[in-house]
Amino acid sequence: MRFWITLLLTCLLIISCEEVSNSSQIEETPLTQSEPKSVVSDSYLPSLSTIITEVSPSVVSIKVSTVALDRFFFPRLQSADGSGVIISEDGYIITNDHVIADAREITVVLNDGNLFKAEVIGRVPHNDIALIKISSDDRLTPIAFAKSSEIKVGDWVIALGNAFGLIGTPTVTVGIVSALERAIVTEDDRILTDMIQTDAAINEGNSGGPLVNLKGELIGINSTKLERGAEGIGFAISSDLVSRYVNDLLEFGEIQIPWDGIEGRTLTPSLATDMCEYGFDTCELSNDQKGVVILEISSNSPAEKSGLLPGDILLSIEGKAVRTNGEYLSWLLNFRPRDIISLSILRQGKVIEKELILAEI
Numbered sequence: 001m002r003f004w005i006t007l008l009l010t011c012l013l014i015i016s017c018e019e020v021s022n023s024s025q026i027e028e029t030p031l032t033q034s035e036p037k038s039v040v041s042d043s044y045l046p047s048l049s050t051i052i053t054e055v056s057p058s059v060v061s062i063k064v065s066t067v068a069l070d071r072f073f074f075p076r077l078q079s080a081d082g083s084g085v086i087i088s089e090d091g092y093i094i095t096n097d098h099v100i101a102d103a104r105e106i107t108v109v110l111n112d113g114n115l116f117k118a119e120v121i122g123r124v125p126h127n128d129i130a131l132i133k134i135s136s137d138d139r140l141t142p143i144a145f146a147k148s149s150e151i152k153v154g155d156w157v158i159a160l161g162n163a164f165g166l167i168g169t170p171t172v173t174v175g176i177v178s179a180l181e182r183a184i185v186t187e188d189d190r191i192l193t194d195m196i197q198t199d200a201a202i203n204e205g206n207s208g209g210p211l212v213n214l215k216g217e218l219i220g221i222n223s224t225k226l227e228r229g230a231e232g233i234g235f236a237i238s239s240d241l242v243s244r245y246v247n248d249l250l251e252f253g254e255i256q257i258p259w260d261g262i263e264g265r266t267l268t269p270s271l272a273t274d275m276c277e278y279g280f281d282t283c284e285l286s287n288d289q290k291g292v293v294i295l296e297i298s299s300n301s302p303a304e305k306s307g308l309l310p311g312d313i314l315l316s317i318e319g320k321a322v323r324t325n326g327e328y329l330s331w332l333l334n335f336r337p338r339d340i341i342s343l344s345i346l347r348q349g350k351v352i353e354k355e356l357i358l359a360e361i
Contacts, residue, residue: 048158051216052172057111057141059170059209060084061162062095062118062132064103083161083170083209084108084132085218087142087246091134093118094242095208096223097125098188100132108134111169122249126333128190128223129242130208131249143210146217148196148238153177159200159222159234161209170209175200175232181320183327184235186224193320193330195235196220202234211236218242241334248336258337258358261301264292266324267313280311281348290323291315291346306343306356313346332358 062082082099086092093108100106106118116134123130155177163171179197186192198211202225211220220236248255265271269287276283282293292314297303314322318341322328335341337360345352 048172048174048214051158051212051214052160055143055158055160055210055212055216056170058086058143059111059160059162060086060093061109061170062099062208063107063109064100065105065107066102081162081205082207083205083222085143085208085210085221086140087145089139089142091116091136091140092121092246092250093132093134094221094246095130095132096221097123097128097130098186098190099208100130101125106132108132110140122254124245124249124255126190126330127237127241127245128186128192129221129237129245131246143212144215144217145239145243146213146215146219148219148240151177151180151196151213151219153179156214157196157198157200157219158212158214159198159202159206159209159236160212161202161206161222163203163205171203171206173201175234178233182235183320183323183330184224184226191324191326191330192223192235192237193327194238194241194334195223196238198234198236199232200234201232202236244334244336255333256337257361258332258335258339259302259361260332260356260358261298261303262294262308262314263296263298264294264314264325264328266326267291267293275311282311282313284349285313289313289346290321292322292325292328294345302356302359306354308343308345308354308356309347311347314343315346315351316344318342319344337361 062084064080066078082095084093084095087094108116108118118132118134121131121133157175157177159173160170175198177196178199182195182197183193184195202222206222209222210218211222213219218239220238221242222236224235226233245255272282272285294310294312296310297308314328316322317331320331335358337358339358340355343354345354
């Protein structure tokens with residue numbers, strides 16, 4: 001009996017050892033396999049180096065010299081930095097108006113380090129656009145334009161420029177289109193419309209540089225960023241608007257100003273009360289109502305021909321809401337003489353659509 005018990009225990013011990021051995025082999029097996037690959041592939045995170053290499057030769061650094069009075073009222077020479085983008089092989093360059101507005105001398109530094117003196121061809125102060133030119137014996141590399149009207153919120157964008165005047169190649173930042181058709185008021189009280197909002201960092205010195213899509217095409221000119229402690233809120237002038245003004249400067253040497261024949265004022269509760277006393281239909285307007293009140297219409301003007309009347313309240317132009325008269329005028333200047341525009345107006349409590357053909361001043 002004792003023999004059989006000893007034999008049984010021996011068998012159980014042998015079986016237990018084999019199971020432990022097999023278990024150890026199973027646990028060690030994964031260590032001999034290759035480590036798992038990341039689920040994020042290169043197709044999700046493409047390198048932008050090729051695009052940047054193609055665009056960089058079109059980006060220039062702009063250095064300006066200005067004269068300002070010091071605290072003792074003595075004139076002193078000062079310098080500032082900005083950016084620009086080449087748009088033609090013969091040296092035409094776009095930048096911001098505020099970059100060169102007070103310049104006594106403008107120096108353009110190409111991507112290869114060559115320096116040139118630049119002359120101002122034309123300025124569009126109300127939209128912060130300027131066109132300058134350099135003379136070079138070599139053919140320059142112009143940037144390709146894209147239609148900003150085709151971009152969408154969420155599209156990836158790349159901002160390039162001479163941030164903080166750093167020496168060397170352009171500073172590059174990346175972000176998305178955060179919003180379209182923004183209307184903003186800058187620190188120097190310019191009202192800018194049709195602006196592209198982006199979270200790509202736009203720093204001091206980036207002004208005038210290009211905002212491009214992932215094909216390296218220009219969709220905007222970097223202009224400004226929102227201060228007041230905000231992060232990731234920058235603005236660029238749309239390429240469609242840039243093309244409109246630059247083409248005018250190249251063709252006519254000046255901007256073609258459209259005329260609508262409207263004299264208006266920003267609607268306020270006090271203005272609505274005053275007009276109500278003079279018999280206009282503004283007595284029941286809400287204090288929150290935004291728009292532009294038409295005070296007077298010129299004889300034989302586009303506004304008169306379209307049937308607009310004093311007392312009408314302009315609500316939008318081409319579907320873009322207007323809250324102030326300055327905002328309306330800024331949107332209006334984006335159009336050319338002979339363009340047909342649509343206006344939404346409030347008259348006797350009803351919203352009416354009107355079309356008018358803009359004339360030339």
